[in-house]
Amino acid sequence: MGMKSAIIYFLLFCIQFSAYGETSKPNIEYSKPKAFDFITGVPQSLKEGWAYSFNTKSNTLWAWAGVLSSSTIFYVYDEKIYKHFKIFARNIGLGNDDHTKPMIRMGKINVFRGPTDLGSAMYFIGDGWLQTFTAATFAIHGAISDDNRALQTASQIMKSLIAGSIPTQIIKRATGREDPNRTSAYRGAWRPFNKNYSKDVSAYDAVPSGHIMAVTSTLTVIDSNYPEYRSIIRPLGFTLLTLVGFQMVNIGVHWVSDYPLGMAIGYVFGKTASSHGRNIDSQPLTSSWEILPVYSTDEKRRSIFGALGILNF
Numbered sequence: 001m002g003m004k005s006a007i008i009y010f011l012l013f014c015i016q017f018s019a020y021g022e023t024s025k026p027n028i029e030y031s032k033p034k035a036f037d038f039i040t041g042v043p044q045s046l047k048e049g050w051a052y053s054f055n056t057k058s059n060t061l062w063a064w065a066g067v068l069s070s071s072t073i074f075y076v077y078d079e080k081i082y083k084h085f086k087i088f089a090r091n092i093g094l095g096n097d098d099h100t101k102p103m104i105r106m107g108k109i110n111v112f113r114g115p116t117d118l119g120s121a122m123y124f125i126g127d128g129w130l131q132t133f134t135a136a137t138f139a140i141h142g143a144i145s146d147d148n149r150a151l152q153t154a155s156q157i158m159k160s161l162i163a164g165s166i167p168t169q170i171i172k173r174a175t176g177r178e179d180p181n182r183t184s185a186y187r188g189a190w191r192p193f194n195k196n197y198s199k200d201v202s203a204y205d206a207v208p209s210g211h212i213m214a215v216t217s218t219l220t221v222i223d224s225n226y227p228e229y230r231s232i233i234r235p236l237g238f239t240l241l242t243l244v245g246f247q248m249v250n251i252g253v254h255w256v257s258d259y260p261l262g263m264a265i266g267y268v269f270g271k272t273a274s275s276h277g278r279n280i281d282s283q284p285l286t287s288s289w290e291i292l293p294v295y296s297t298d299e300k301r302r303s304i305f306g307a308l309g310i311l312n313f
Helices: 003-019 042-053 058-091 118-124 129-145 148-175 210-225 227-250 256-274
Strands: 028-030 101-106 109-114 278-280 288-297 303-312
Touching: 028 148, 042 148, 042 256, 058 227, 058 256, 118 227, 129 148, 129 210, 148 210, 148 256, 210 227, 210 256, 227 256
Parallel strands: none
Antiparallel strands: 028 278, 101 109, 288 303
């Protein structure tokens, strides 16, 4: 497999995640979430996420096969993809540097870093602030219009972010892989459980990608709660994942092989969070045709044979 084939494989992997899920629209009733459900519900999400991820169901085994095979293939071509992404970015005028800048400070603490150009805006997509803003938008809409679905969506977005961040941070520390722009070895050195992690995070936190996890989990929650808008949500999700994924490799904060596991974590906790606070009817409303034979007589007692089509609900 060549480098171009590996990139195409990455795009197909993104499409697989953006297209996966239910396609029907079941009848759902949403309960109103409590103020801090997005925090108190995290332990339940972690428990369900573990059960969702580690079992012997065929879908789970196939998903793990996809994550592991994709990560392996991308790992083989990580260095080449990284260099070609940087060349392509320079050719289209993006450059290879992160231009997000501190915009809000509290003393010496940098509270908010914001984008200042197109490239930094692409990176900002997975920063967490956009996901928080999205959740706040759903919460405001839900409160104004008394819409429990919107309120649950807001709560679930934050719950999935918090729950997904826990295994993400554990795995980052456990693997200790170097970011591309800090690499001291081909494809980055691995230093598991390094004691200097908190002092020099970018030297040990490449895998998995927290930005990809955040984008995936948020889009999974919205996609699960608003199936009637999937024709918009899924193309948008694929676009956002592609933009942030490309830019993070371009500026050297992630390798492409860091993404499959980040996507998987985001999807799992997006699905578990979106299952909370709603009751789903056993079957959505469906209809079907039946053809029944008909026999009757007219006023002259002549026999009439035929067929009748009945629409069943």
